[in-house]
Amino acid sequence: MTLLQAHSLRFSYGVQPILNSVSLSLAAGEVVALLGPNGSGKSTLIKLLLGHLRGEGAIEWEGKDLNRWSKRDLARRVAYLPQSPMFETDQTVEEALRLGRAPYWGAFGLESERDVSVVRQISVLLGLDSLLQRQMDELSGGQRQRAFIGRCLAQEPIAMLLDEPNTFLDLRHQVELCRLLQKLATDKSIGVLMASHDLNLAGAFADRILLLHEGNLVADGKPGEVLQADLLTRVYGVPMERIERPMGLPLVVPIA
Amino acid sequence: MIVCLVSLLFWAGVALVCVFVGHHAWGWPRESFIRGERLTTIAVASLVGAALAAAGVTYQAVLRNPLAEPYLLGVSGGASLMAYLAAVSAGGLASWLEPLGQQSAAFIGAIAALAVVMLLSNRRGRLEPVTLLLVGVIVSAICGAVYLLIYHLNLRREVTFGTGGPFRFLVGAINTNLTHQQIATAAGIIAAGWGVLLFYAGQLNVALLSEAEAEALGVRIHRLRWIVLIVASLITAAAVAVSGPIGFVGLVCPHVARLIVGSDTRRLLPVASAFGAALLAMADAVSRSASTLTYGPLPVGVLTGLLGGPFFLFLLWHRTARSARALSSS
Numbered sequence: 001m002t003l004l005q006a007h008s009l010r011f012s013y014g015v016q017p018i019l020n021s022v023s024l025s026l027a028a029g030e031v032v033a034l035l036g037p038n039g040s041g042k043s044t045l046i047k048l049l050l051g052h053l054r055g056e057g058a059i060e061w062e063g064k065d066l067n068r069w070s071k072r073d074l075a076r077r078v079a080y081l082p083q084s085p086m087f088e089t090d091q092t093v094e095e096a097l098r099l100g101r102a103p104y105w106g107a108f109g110l111e112s113e114r115d116v117s118v119v120r121q122i123s124v125l126l127g128l129d130s131l132l133q134r135q136m137d138e139l140s141g142g143q144r145q146r147a148f149i150g151r152c153l154a155q156e157p158i159a160m161l162l163d164e165p166n167t168f169l170d171l172r173h174q175v176e177l178c179r180l181l182q183k184l185a186t187d188k189s190i191g192v193l194m195a196s197h198d199l200n201l202a203g204a205f206a207d208r209i210l211l212l213h214e215g216n217l218v219a220d221g222k223p224g225e226v227l228q229a230d231l232l233t234r235v236y237g238v239p240m241e242r243i244e245r246p247m248g249l250p251l252v253v254p255i256a
Numbered sequence: 257m258i259v260c261l262v263s264l265l266f267w268a269g270v271a272l273v274c275v276f277v278g279h280h281a282w283g284w285p286r287e288s289f290i291r292g293e294r295l296t297t298i299a300v301a302s303l304v305g306a307a308l309a310a311a312g313v314t315y316q317a318v319l320r321n322p323l324a325e326p327y328l329l330g331v332s333g334g335a336s337l338m339a340y341l342a343a344v345s346a347g348g349l350a351s352w353l354e355p356l357g358q359q360s361a362a363f364i365g366a367i368a369a370l371a372v373v374m375l376l377s378n379r380r381g382r383l384e385p386v387t388l389l390l391v392g393v394i395v396s397a398i399c400g401a402v403y404l405l406i407y408h409l410n411l412r413r414e415v416t417f418g419t420g421g422p423f424r425f426l427v428g429a430i431n432t433n434l435t436h437q438q439i440a441t442a443a444g445i446i447a448a449g450w451g452v453l454l455f456y457a458g459q460l461n462v463a464l465l466s467e468a469e470a471e472a473l474g475v476r477i478h479r480l481r482w483i484v485l486i487v488a489s490l491i492t493a494a495a496v497a498v499s500g501p502i503g504f505v506g507l508v509c510p511h512v513a514r515l516i517v518g519s520d521t522r523r524l525l526p527v528a529s530a531f532g533a534a535l536l537a538m539a540d541a542v543s544r545s546a547s548t549l550t551y552g553p554l555p556v557g558v559l560t561g562l563l564g565g566p567f568f569l570f571l572l573w574h575r576t577a578r579s580a581r582a583l584s585s586s
Contacts, residue, residue: 052468075474086466088519095520102462103474109458109522155473 001028003191011055019215029189033202036212042195075103079152081162087136094132100154142173159191178205263530270534274541301540302533307446307495309532312506314488317460325506326492330395332501334369335362335493337399362493428502428557449491460521504564
């Protein structure tokens, strides 16, 4: 089932074009990695899809034009995790998770039974139940990122847009995060769109890769098709080599 | 709900104690005249305290700045200057219109000061916390200077002030000679504004996040900011119009409340308001009982300044120390 359809998106800051006619789609249960160098328009694209920026082109979530979604309704369907999410230093993990229920709160911010039970389920699912009373600034980077994923999940979304969620994580936590996203896609059939700089991690975990170069979508396909040495050399501006492996996917690495 | 009730009980307890504190003697006032006067004063002090604390909670949340409060942002200063101007130029107005005129003048002053402060501290759409406070304090100082200038220009003319002395809008004090209309107008505005703020309390929690995150959680953050900033300034203006600018209540109370109930605005708003009400009622009682030492009653603004100023410095120092630690550890 297609969750998102976007056609010929254009965006520019003043006269500086950021995106030129980008079209993409996202289906339920699919993990899509959004790759491209710094300044290629990854973050801008995600913000356009959420309606935080207004550009040209058509965006449809579940077949309904983005402009016809109310902020609140869209927040119940689509969750967003920015590159460096904000948190109050004295905020507990539980409070952070509960914020994810904001699109469901009634007047005066009153919480329902369901709000409470959803937060409890998610904390168990992500193994956060023992950390609920800890303060956010006491957590390790990996734990904190899991709490933020939990906040997104509390929105009970059908799609998650994540902007470089791996940035501050060590190798093990990067792999764990990707496994978690893959599991969420499979088990809850959430569509995941994730901007990333790690080509091989994206290759290992994504069902599909979108490659942006100077505001143009230069590739959209299976990891094996997109991660080509000549294409990546052109896009990233460094010589790249593709190393085939007897088992598993090929690796792409820059040659110094 | 429970939080609201407990806060209410706390305030009621403190208020009851305050009734026993008089100008000269302690104990339950026997004469109904004195009892009435004391009850009115306590009610006004509580009202003003609650309003300032609620405004403080709101400013801190929506400006994402733990040091924001109506007095330091210049909102109180602007409101008191305009209220003073209204009081000076009043006299021609019908008596029932006077409190309304004073309230709206205070409101205009509050909004104007806030607008100036936000404009001047705006750097490419971002509000720098420290710049914001600097500009606020300076706007406050300018308002105070203009106030004194007008006062001295009017010295020769026979200006009668409806209530309170000429300085009542410079150093905040709970006046005992307010008209019932004045109190009723202020109470009405503050109660309504407080209700609106509580209505948006949940969304204010989300406003503590970045703009993009708040939007992604379904909160129309720009609209929210406008609404609550205007409402908070409105209740500040209503409070200032009856009491003059009383500093630091809006700073101290939210922080003390935060230590107890955490940063959830839905709980913070009622608790901080109760603290504000109790603190100001108490401070007013203390200044009343201290009036035997001073010539005439001590303005309560003097006390809150003595209490709140050092507290502000402590917060500033604590914050700098913490960010320095964070820098050195990362």
